[in-house]
Amino acid sequence: MSAAALPVAIVGAGAVSAYGAQWSGLGRALLSGTQYIRPSQELAASHPGTRAAEIQSLPAPADQSERRARLLMSRSAVLATLATRAALTQAGFGAPRDDIGFYLGVGASGGAIDQLTAMLAASIEEYELSLDRFGDAGLRACNPLYAFQLMNNFTLCHSAILHGTSGPNAAFFSRGTGTVTALSEALHAIKDGECTRALAGAADSCVHPVTWAELCRDGYAAQGLVPGEAAGILALQAGAADALALIERCTIHSTRARSLAATLVDAAPTLAGMDGVIIAPWGAPPRAVLVEFIRQRYGLLPIIDVSAALGESLAATTALAWLAALDLITAGVMRCVLILTAGVDGELGVTVFTKEVVTCAAP
Amino acid sequence: MTRRPVFVAGVGAVTPLGVSWAESVAELALGHGAIGPITTFDTSGFPSTVAASVAHTFAHTDDRRLGLAQLAAREAWSMARVTAPPSRIGIFMGAESGRAKLATVLRLSRAAGGGRVFDHQAFGRQERALASGIEASVVSPAAVTSELAREFGISGPAQTISIACASGAAAIAEATRAIRIGTCDVALCGGVGADVDPLMLAGFGKLAALSAHGVSCPFDLRRDGFVVGEGAAIVVLSAEPSPLGIAVTGIGRTLDAYHLTQPDPQGQGAARAMQAALTDAQCRTVGYIQAHGTSTQLNDAIEARAIQRVFPQEWANIYVSSVKGALGHWVAGAGAIGFLCALEAVRSGVMMPTVNLTQPDPACPLRHIMGSAVRKKISAAMINAFAFGGANTSIVIEQVTQ
Numbered sequence: 001m002s003a004a005a006l007p008v009a010i011v012g013a014g015a016v017s018a019y020g021a022q023w024s025g026l027g028r029a030l031l032s033g034t035q036y037i038r039p040s041q042e043l044a045a046s047h048p049g050t051r052a053a054e055i056q057s058l059p060a061p062a063d064q065s066e067r068r069a070r071l072l073m074s075r076s077a078v079l080a081t082l083a084t085r086a087a088l089t090q091a092g093f094g095a096p097r098d099d100i101g102f103y104l105g106v107g108a109s110g111g112a113i114d115q116l117t118a119m120l121a122a123s124i125e126e127y128e129l130s131l132d133r134f135g136d137a138g139l140r141a142c143n144p145l146y147a148f149q150l151m152n153n154f155t156l157c158h159s160a161i162l163h164g165t166s167g168p169n170a171a172f173f174s175r176g177t178g179t180v181t182a183l184s185e186a187l188h189a190i191k192d193g194e195c196t197r198a199l200a201g202a203a204d205s206c207v208h209p210v211t212w213a214e215l216c217r218d219g220y221a222a223q224g225l226v227p228g229e230a231a232g233i234l235a236l237q238a239g240a241a242d243a244l245a246l247i248e249r250c251t252i253h254s255t256r257a258r259s260l261a262a263t264l265v266d267a268a269p270t271l272a273g274m275d276g277v278i279i280a281p282w283g284a285p286p287r288a289v290l291v292e293f294i295r296q297r298y299g300l301l302p303i304i305d306v307s308a309a310l311g312e313s314l315a316a317t318t319a320l321a322w323l324a325a326l327d328l329i330t331a332g333v334m335r336c337v338l339i340l341t342a343g344v345d346g347e348l349g350v351t352v353f354t355k356e357v358v359t360c361a362a363p
Numbered sequence: 364m365t366r367r368p369v370f371v372a373g374v375g376a377v378t379p380l381g382v383s384w385a386e387s388v389a390e391l392a393l394g395h396g397a398i399g400p401i402t403t404f405d406t407s408g409f410p411s412t413v414a415a416s417v418a419h420t421f422a423h424t425d426d427r428r429l430g431l432a433q434l435a436a437r438e439a440w441s442m443a444r445v446t447a448p449p450s451r452i453g454i455f456m457g458a459e460s461g462r463a464k465l466a467t468v469l470r471l472s473r474a475a476g477g478g479r480v481f482d483h484q485a486f487g488r489q490e491r492a493l494a495s496g497i498e499a500s501v502v503s504p505a506a507v508t509s510e511l512a513r514e515f516g517i518s519g520p521a522q523t524i525s526i527a528c529a530s531g532a533a534a535i536a537e538a539t540r541a542i543r544i545g546t547c548d549v550a551l552c553g554g555v556g557a558d559v560d561p562l563m564l565a566g567f568g569k570l571a572a573l574s575a576h577g578v579s580c581p582f583d584l585r586r587d588g589f590v591v592g593e594g595a596a597i598v599v600l601s602a603e604p605s606p607l608g609i610a611v612t613g614i615g616r617t618l619d620a621y622h623l624t625q626p627d628p629q630g631q632g633a634a635r636a637m638q639a640a641l642t643d644a645q646c647r648t649v650g651y652i653q654a655h656g657t658s659t660q661l662n663d664a665i666e667a668r669a670i671q672r673v674f675p676q677e678w679a680n681i682y683v684s685s686v687k688g689a690l691g692h693w694v695a696g697a698g699a700i701g702f703l704c705a706l707e708a709v710r711s712g713v714m715m716p717t718v719n720l721t722q723p724d725p726a727c728p729l730r731h732i733m734g735s736a737v738r739k740k741i742s743a744a745m746i747n748a749f750a751f752g753g754a755n756t757s758i759v760i761e762q763v764t765q
Contacts, residue, residue, distance in 0.1 A: 166753075173504040
């Protein structure tokens, strides 16, 4: 049977978040109402009193090579490499890995703020910025890869280099639903035969003084947005007998011409045996719309709000929602989970994970 | 899976040689180049002082990426005469982050204490004044996609692909895929680069990636780095045949998984991308390749070897050129302007020369086009885009019978 005819299975996963460097137990913890928001250490000086979902500690580098590589990575890239390693390991995706597709939702990678200030500090002459000094002393003051910390693809490329994945790929700038696009593209790549195995997910961090300053400026802090950071990666394969879960659907729906509420009416499926809904909303307004819709359509199904428990990790929030769903399914708590993503991309993401193939009513 | 054909319905570009593709094509065919001294900021002390800049200014926006992309998109859209409903039109743009004004960046540094280490407390005290100077609409990679979607009334799928030098080509590949599987019927796609600014010039210079001589001469024995350029190249793709009679028939994407800034010396990732595109197109060879050809020692030699490996019998008969000799390296827009050059080759038989290529490197033994355009009818062409970080995209386009 061709790959196109088989359901795509999740055969491994990796995650790192304020919950920890794992995804096992994540869904159950969120279902029980546990939150991982604490006084922020990273933002304590610039934004005193801010609470955040910060990763408390990172696993050590696997070897000297990774230790050196981390010096050149943005925070998101470090998180992505950790989650990718875990997903590859659990899936048993060994070498060669040139048939593994890699599709990531990424944020706007920022260079380490210290690099920028070091560069500019070296460029100040008599209290004014001297471009002459900038081009010379300024350059010598910063990391050689500064320009590339400003490029968004390095979150993906660092992982690919460390883990040797060299198949088809794409990095989608994501403010929520871009991450669902990454999963959708991975599914299509497998079904098209472009690759036989794939990784899909996201890595991003909101816990950065400049990022948080911008979000405060745009009113999100006032809405109750809490900064977070995370990475989540799914390992995918067609028709695997030992699947952790199956992806029943993954669709993206534009909300540019219609409201989120109206889009939900047409886009959200009716599923036999659906156990719960996990939402990844960006901020209070889409959260309210999603919750109201779920109550009207699905009654009293349990709702898990990932960002309420783990903060807003921008491109990665949706990936955490997937991993929470995966945990609930693998633990036998649920068999069919709907994940709804409503970011500021202007789109709605609809993903369904199931324990086995289910029949769903339209759409 | 069944897949629909994908046709090219419209093209548009703003380049350092012209504010439209029609204007630029004529100049490119004559072998004219646009690299010259940077005049928009003081480059004294910078490792490179030249670029291929677009002379046009945009009074309505601080986001130069958007200004370039809008002009190019309007040209393409006008040509395509789109009739599909908005929900069936998608937009796929290759773009990286924009940048705040240097004055704002300077304020950031001062707000953070002005020293060599970021002073979080100082920043926090002053951040409200600072934050208002960082326009999300200018910096966000998705800003171009969002604004073009609004301008053209697009409410189908929207993607921003940020994969460095392969972004524009990857966006066209994503658009092709979306039409093939029926996610949309029409796609506005392409790429834009606006990196002629102090921060990116400094960053690339820091890597010693720029030509110390200020010359972009892909595949030339004297090449010593690339020259930054800027511009936008946009394509309208459609599930319906168009008068152009050209289809996107093959896409191939791989990762080198080798190094952050250097390509795999074996060129395996590049070769696999090209082979994947050919296999996808069910096509054995092409008449022309618009190479990535950056004018760096490594890329050009590795790409040449990869081309020979993929086309072992045919390579000596395949014309090859790189538009970066004339227009510099647009980074996120590079693959898209390459696509337009390849399209012109198939459409009119005009294959652009590699400007500044006068002494082909023996390590790059290809059928180069030097001086002025070669005019010969061909039915298929390939576009290569190989990015920093190792992402590779290759695309095949072909003349199709109506």
